Amino acid sequence: MPLEDFIIAVLCCVEQMWQTSSIPSRLRQRGFAPKLSDSEVLTMEIVGECLGFDSDQQIWKYFRSHWRAWFPALGSRSTFARQAANLWYVKQLLHRRLACELGAYTDTIHMIDGFPVSICQFARAKRCKLFQGISTYGYCASKEEIYKGFHGHVIVDYSGTITNLIFTSANVDERVSMFDFIEHIHGLLIGDKGYISQELKVYLQDHFRIDLETPLRSNMKDDRDPVFVAQLMKTRRLVETVIGQLSEHFHMEKVWARDLWHLTSRVARKVLAHTVGVFLNRQLGRAPLQFEGLITV
Numbered sequence: 001m002p003l004e005d006f007i008i009a010v011l012c013c014v015e016q017m018w019q020t021s022s023i024p025s026r027l028r029q030r031g032f033a034p035k036l037s038d039s040e041v042l043t044m045e046i047v048g049e050c051l052g053f054d055s056d057q058q059i060w061k062y063f064r065s066h067w068r069a070w071f072p073a074l075g076s077r078s079t080f081a082r083q084a085a086n087l088w089y090v091k092q093l094l095h096r097r098l099a100c101e102l103g104a105y106t107d108t109i110h111m112i113d114g115f116p117v118s119i120c121q122f123a124r125a126k127r128c129k130l131f132q133g134i135s136t137y138g139y140c141a142s143k144e145e146i147y148k149g150f151h152g153h154v155i156v157d158y159s160g161t162i163t164n165l166i167f168t169s170a171n172v173d174e175r176v177s178m179f180d181f182i183e184h185i186h187g188l189l190i191g192d193k194g195y196i197s198q199e200l201k202v203y204l205q206d207h208f209r210i211d212l213e214t215p216l217r218s219n220m221k222d223d224r225d226p227v228f229v230a231q232l233m234k235t236r237r238l239v240e241t242v243i244g245q246l247s248e249h250f251h252m253e254k255v256w257a258r259d260l261w262h263l264t265s266r267v268a269r270k271v272l273a274h275t276v277g278v279f280l281n282r283q284l285g286r287a288p289l290q291f292e293g294l295i296t297v
Contacts, residue, residue: 001284006050006295007070009283011043013276014094021097023090034083035073038090041083042272044071045091049273050295054251056081084269085261091268098275099161102282107157108187111239112195114174115247116140117167119149119255130258138170149255153177155185156242158235160289161278165271167263175200186210190236193217241289242274249291250274 001009018039034041048059060077068074099105119135120128125148135149150167153174157163164181174194182189186209195214204210213232216222222229246252250270257263278288286294 001280001294001296003295003297006280007043007047007067009280010046010050010276011039013098013279014039014042014046017094017097017101018090021093023093034079035075036071036080036083037073038083038087040071040073041080042087042091042094044074044080045084045269046273046276049250049270050277050291052249054254055256056084085265088261088265088268091265091272095162095268095272095275098272098279099163102157102159102161102275102279104157104159104161104163105184107159107185109158109235110155110163110185110187110189111236112153112155112178112182112189112191113236113239113243114177114194115152115154115243115253116143116147116170117150117152117253117255118147122147130255131260131263134169134260136169136171151177152243152252153181154239154243154246155181155189156239158238159278160238160242162242162271162275165267167267182208182210188213190214190232190239192236196220238289245289245291246270246274 044059044063048062051062053059053062057077060074060080063071064074074080116138119130122145125137128148131149137146137148138151139146147170149170151170151172151174152165152167154165155163163185166177166181168177168180174191175197178195182204189204189210189212191212191214193215195212196216201212204212215229215233250273252267252270255263257266277291277294281288281290281294284294
């Protein structure tokens, strides 16, 4: 759709989700209300992310240069960045409401996977002072390298809608971290070899009604139907597609933030933007993850 229509569609989506979410009527305890409405800020953030802009400064510069007439109350960059960061919880609520609207929590098939989030190059790791006491060293199997930072964990439904996404320290076991964000799903959960554990499989089945299925290692006996296993692996690629989009288009693996407040807002913005893209694709009758061509500039 034309960019003008896309901006309007995003604003309408934000307003609709806001009205049906449990967002407090008064978000600020003191001070004057900002001139730029919160819905406008969220719209600018989502549109900016979908256009490939990665930072508050880039988004602010773009809208100030090209869409000032549409957002006349847009003030200074620092004011915009502060207001955007203060809306981190609202972004999380809107994502949950939109994911619920898309049926992400009632779907009976989900995929889970992780990805590395480095805060600096490995050569600078010992000198890096960012997120001390939180970031740790981890190993990225796909890149075969050690890094310092966080580990992202994401769950998507069968359409590719993000159900939940969290960051943990890089050295946290994926099988442990999954308990922080699986409470709203049930049914089949497909993971990679990092989630292999018979004890975990039994526990999830008994306590969460979740059937965890993973490929087995070459030295393990697999009694399952090969056709079933092949279908599992084909289905699991969907979460890899989502992670690829988050990394390449939304730059999720880059950490420009210098504190948890801004990092939380940044991650929430990217997750919300991805989910809005899925929602608009559904509205247009397109494939949910077909972001290419969604906006025609």
